[in-house]
Amino acid sequence: MSNSVAENIANFLKEYSPFSYLSHDELIQVTTSIGVINLDKHKILFQIDDKLHDSFYVVASGVINLSVIADAEETLLNKCYAGDVFGLRPFFAKNNYMMTAKAREDSIVYAIPITVFKPFVAQNPQVLDFLLESFATNTRNPFDKENRGKLITDNVYTEGQQNEIQYFQSLAYNKTPLKVSVSAIAKDTAQLMTENLTDNVVVTEQSHPIGIVTDSDFRSKIANGRFPLISTIDKIMSSPVITVPENVSVAEAQLLMLKNNVSHLCVTVDGSDKSEVKGVISEHDLIVAQANNPGVLIKEIKRSLSPKELKLVREKLTDLIQSSIAKNIPLPHIYNISGEIITAIIKRSIELSILDLGSPPARFAWFSIGSQGRKEQFLLTDQDSFLIFEDVAEEKYRDVKDYFLKLAKRTTTILEKVGYDFCPNGHMASNMLWCKSMSDWIKQYNNWMKTPGEKSNDISSIFFDYELVFGEGKIEDTLDDLILKNTKNNALFFDYLGNDALRKNAPINFFRKFNLEEEGDHKGKFDIKNRAIMPLVDGARLFAISLNLKGINNTYLRFKQLAIVDPKFSEIYLNCADAFLILSKFRTLEGLKNDSNGDYINVEELSKVDKEKMKNAFAPMKELEELIKDKFQLTQFS
């Protein structure tokens, strides 16, 4: 009897490990025994401590979240997409499930009976390897996108444990330390260290460590004249040296350093000072070992050679942001760090493009605008940018413009691969309109500011939140000066901006109910971006430009700064600053939760306290609006 549905499923599965290792006939055998399960959103397939099912699962469509619950808090372990295998526990263990599998959206999964699949595992070592690997990988694997459809870990590590594991990993250190004998002369030793660019040297006797000399020893013993330059090294070394065995963990090393108040540890074969020196661990090694720290991420970005690598870093950044928010690190601080990292990613993308295209024919500057220009970007939103190149001779103009357009196209494509969507309004340097020479840009800004609303209605106030990412600082200065010059006695411009800021729809109605979207894809949700955050952003920009705050683009910092330069209304500004942080946090949490840009919030999912908190955050907006109306006589465009 034929079975075309089984054939179809076999054709789907053969694209994914471990099914790709099976022959077609074997696959048909498997698929004819499959059960297809429909899971509506939020439906649980199995949860912690459930009895093991007699099947394991493959995602056919939708997304399944694997999570554990620790301390009454749900921690996401993994997201499974189409083709991912999960629920492998019954293969290897007899005890109950250790995690919860829950549909994040409407999903369909295939249940493959263990008894049917087991023979293939036994016959086919590759299949066994794959399953074992999936089951036993010790790391939580969200970064392992390279292996998508291959590895889904089935082990349980909560976020906390994850950090601990990192903490207990063995660390990389200098395995070829500089060594000198006891009789070495201090001056020679210092020279040797300088040549080798290290800050420490191990003093050995028959290759056993008896002491260590570091920069600080030279400072505290030689440079202040206590010992002459020609003393032997044993006079100034710190002894005994603290020794550790190989494979010491980060935690242990850190404890030893604290306990003994030293900055270096000496690694020996058996961990005592009576064996051979194997290396030196410095404090710096410990810092580097705490992966996912911003410094390391930036380093990784600088080394990246492909969009893929950059994408991995961007994903780590998401993790970093998530854990930072969980740890209640102040939002402005996170803004700063993530802003720097994203800037580094964009910079690297431009560098990669330049590597491909050859060096640019003229000086230029690449600006980020919009949220990244304001350094308020956490989530993967769309990219906004523009490019200015210096004025060149007329006959060269076409080639130069051509080059920069190509450069911009390449760069925006790389960024798209990293995960930043193209701007739907085309506000990107790859757009002919926004990749222009300096003099064209001057004309552009003059147009915008002197005759606002005349030529094009979308003057895009985002062009006033720019940040130099790459290229000539002088170009940025020119732009700053230009804007400053144009703002003087330019009531019309502020009139326009002011109206623009006020045009947004109110977040809550007369009855203090949220104004939800009435139609479209996001029906019933609250548009936090346009109704709550943008008015604050626009307001901050308006005041920042009018009061000539240069070089501060971040909305939060703008309000803070405004409170200082315009003390009369400082209370309103400070309230707005706080409101902005609160609303941004809501948006970020929503975005992280749903892998979206967080623009739309499902109000029903909020707790009562959160709802009130959010509504209270709308109050300063009203005050800000009044202030705008008061300060700028808005007449022309109202």
Next chain:
Amino acid sequence: MIDWIKKINKEYPDFWKLYLAKFESKSNRYVVLSTETTGLNPKKDVILSFGAVAVVNDVIRIGDNFEVVILQYKYLHDNGLSNEFLIESKLSKLAEPQAIQALVDYIGNAVLVGHRIHFDIEMINDVLEKMDCGKLKNEALDVEIMHQKLLDITNKSFSLEDLVKHYKLPLNERNSASDDAYSIALLFVKLKARLGFK
């Protein structure tokens, strides 16, 4: 009443007696059935193929399936239609009475599920009549009606395609009765869960 008299007077074929005997117990099995026909008139048109898959405990059992192409050479010839699809199809092929018998054996006392299932049943009953059997006794559920009930709409009809799109189910190429049956099965388990009946 008339059925009952017939039953006394007429000797049914063996497979039909077996089929009737199955209804002594109740089934928890659903058979999702899709029928491909030459048209919409039960009197004139004929069945070209069946595709069916079973659902037990809300799980679609891929292995518990039925698909067959019916050799309607005579009908196709009489109506000047091409029989290419019969020749090319890789599915098992049976003559009409054998196909219906196989189907009846397969469905047993299960609850039938389909999209506009009553038309399918009517088509099958017509053939059964020719074979001196009674009518199908199975209960039947229609995904279109289930959907209408869920949305509380009665004045609008929904094609299978509409339903698949509405529930954002994966679109397959849908070129055979089996593919349709699978789509209906996915719809059915979804609707069943949403309507909350056992």
